[in-house]
Amino acid sequence: xxxxxxxxxxxxxxxxxxxxxxxxxxxxxxxxxxxxxxxxxxxxxxxxxxxxxxxxxxxxxxxxxxxxxxxxxxxxxxxxxxxxxxxxxxxxxxxxxxxxxxxxxxxxxxxxxxxxxxxxxxxxxxxxxxxxxxxxxxxxxxxxxxxxxxxxxxxxxxxxxxxxxxxxxxxxxxxxxxxxxxxxxxxxxxxxxxxxxxxxxxxxxxxxxxxxxxxxxxxxxxxxxxxxxxxxxxxxxxxxxxxxxxxxxxxxxxxxxxxxxxxxxxxxxxxxxxxxxxxxxxxxxxxxxxxxxxxxxxxxxxxxxxxxxxxxxxxxxxxxxxxxxxxxxxxxxxxxxxxxxxxxxxxxxxxxxxxxxxxxxxxxxxxxxxxxxxxxxxxxxxxxxxxxxxxxxxxxxxxxxxxxxx
Numbered sequence: 001x002x003x004x005x006x007x008x009x010x011x012x013x014x015x016x017x018x019x020x021x022x023x024x025x026x027x028x029x030x031x032x033x034x035x036x037x038x039x040x041x042x043x044x045x046x047x048x049x050x051x052x053x054x055x056x057x058x059x060x061x062x063x064x065x066x067x068x069x070x071x072x073x074x075x076x077x078x079x080x081x082x083x084x085x086x087x088x089x090x091x092x093x094x095x096x097x098x099x100x101x102x103x104x105x106x107x108x109x110x111x112x113x114x115x116x117x118x119x120x121x122x123x124x125x126x127x128x129x130x131x132x133x134x135x136x137x138x139x140x141x142x143x144x145x146x147x148x149x150x151x152x153x154x155x156x157x158x159x160x161x162x163x164x165x166x167x168x169x170x171x172x173x174x175x176x177x178x179x180x181x182x183x184x185x186x187x188x189x190x191x192x193x194x195x196x197x198x199x200x201x202x203x204x205x206x207x208x209x210x211x212x213x214x215x216x217x218x219x220x221x222x223x224x225x226x227x228x229x230x231x232x233x234x235x236x237x238x239x240x241x242x243x244x245x246x247x248x249x250x251x252x253x254x255x256x257x258x259x260x261x262x263x264x265x266x267x268x269x270x271x272x273x274x275x276x277x278x279x280x281x282x283x284x285x286x287x288x289x290x291x292x293x294x295x296x297x298x299x300x301x302x303x304x305x306x307x308x309x310x311x312x313x314x315x316x317x318x319x320x321x322x323x324x325x326x327x328x329x330x331x332x333x334x335x336x337x338x339x340x341x342x343x344x345x346x347x348x349x350x351x352x353x354x355x356x357x358x359x360x361x362x363x364x365x366x367x368x369x370x371x372x373x374x375x376x377x378x379x380x381x382x383x384x385x386x387x388x389x390x391x392x393x394x395x396x397x398x399x400x401x402x403x404x405x406x
Contacts, residue, residue, distance in 0.1 A: 006061030031081035048081035055098035078308035124206035148388035156181035160192035174206035186402035194290035251313035284323035297328030303372035344385035
């Protein structure tokens with residue numbers, strides 16, 4: 001796609017990066033077929049191709065409006081379009097650039113600014129855990145819309161105490177320890193059973209995704225640098241991987257090298273961190289061999305929802321189903337629209353609840369065709385969002401594996 005950058009963008013890093021991405025787009029429209037918001041709304045400007053045109057117009061000097069901002073806001077950043085695109089358009093990075101520029105030029109109403117500020121500052125805050133605990137204590141009294149965001153209190157069980165020569169770092173996450181602590185401890189127990197020790201760096205915090213995708217990119221980068229500093233001594237001491245059991249965090253940490261590529265102090269370290277980062281499912285091939293004979297899998301039908309950040313952001317597909325199947329689990333993705341987003345998408349379900357819940361219910365109908373006894377996923381946001389719409393238990397697949405350990 002031919003692009004003529006306006007003078008204000010011509011010599012900027014964002015302008016040049018966006019132009020390189022835009023030039024790959026041949027506006028074929030394949031992306032619209034797999035875009036969740038286009039499926040719901042049928043509006044060209046609520047699909048990737050239309051949003052690409054909007055970003056192109058802004059970069060060429062056309063003044064964006066609140067309507068421009070709304071169309072970009074409605075994008076889930078699920079990156080399904082990247083999986084579909086025959087030209088390799090890096091849409092996820094382009095929409096980050098577009099949103100940043102539009103937000104600099106278009107003022108949001110005070111109410112929107114407050115909600116976005118509360119999300120980006122509140123979710124990674126140390127105050128989130130006590131606030132969540134308080135919410136869980138009065139959960140039965142909460143209105144349905146708020147109750148859906150507050151999962152019932154969960155017992156994390158015991159953290160393994162054995163030491164092993166083989167060690168991995170794990171990011172605890174910003175909301176996961178308070179909302180669903182068993183995911184982290186189950187990960188540690190499963191890895192311990194396979195002879196791997198899980199290490200959590202005390203000063204590592206939010207992966208940076210919340211702030212970065214709410215257009216506080218400087219704040220997100222600061223959190224990324226803090227994590228690199230917290231992890232670096234462990235990297236130097238020889239951890240074999242940095243393991244992510246939340247695919248939303250994983251796709252972000254895998255992009256540290258790209259996001260901090262122009263930072264003279266952190267570029268090399270950031271790339272090293274990205275290279276070491278693996279989704280927990282990427283360890284499964286090795287875990288299968290070590291856990292054979294230690295797992296007693298139930299014969300129950302289990303439905304797997306692969307998060308967009310796993311199947312599109314990290315381009316990891318089929319691994320959970322294949323390797324959990326090798327351990328005796330009956331686990332499958334839905335037959336209809338397995339590629340489609342569930343509507344969680346980080347803070348999206350708070351900022352765009354109507355679309356988010358339509359996508360959630362559509363996903364649950366498709367998963368329900370299998371009549372599963374349990375639904376599993378690989379990202380806390382998807383798990384919480386799906387659970388708010390069904391009585392069928394929804395959990396992380398590693399919790400299923402942990403329960404089956406003899």
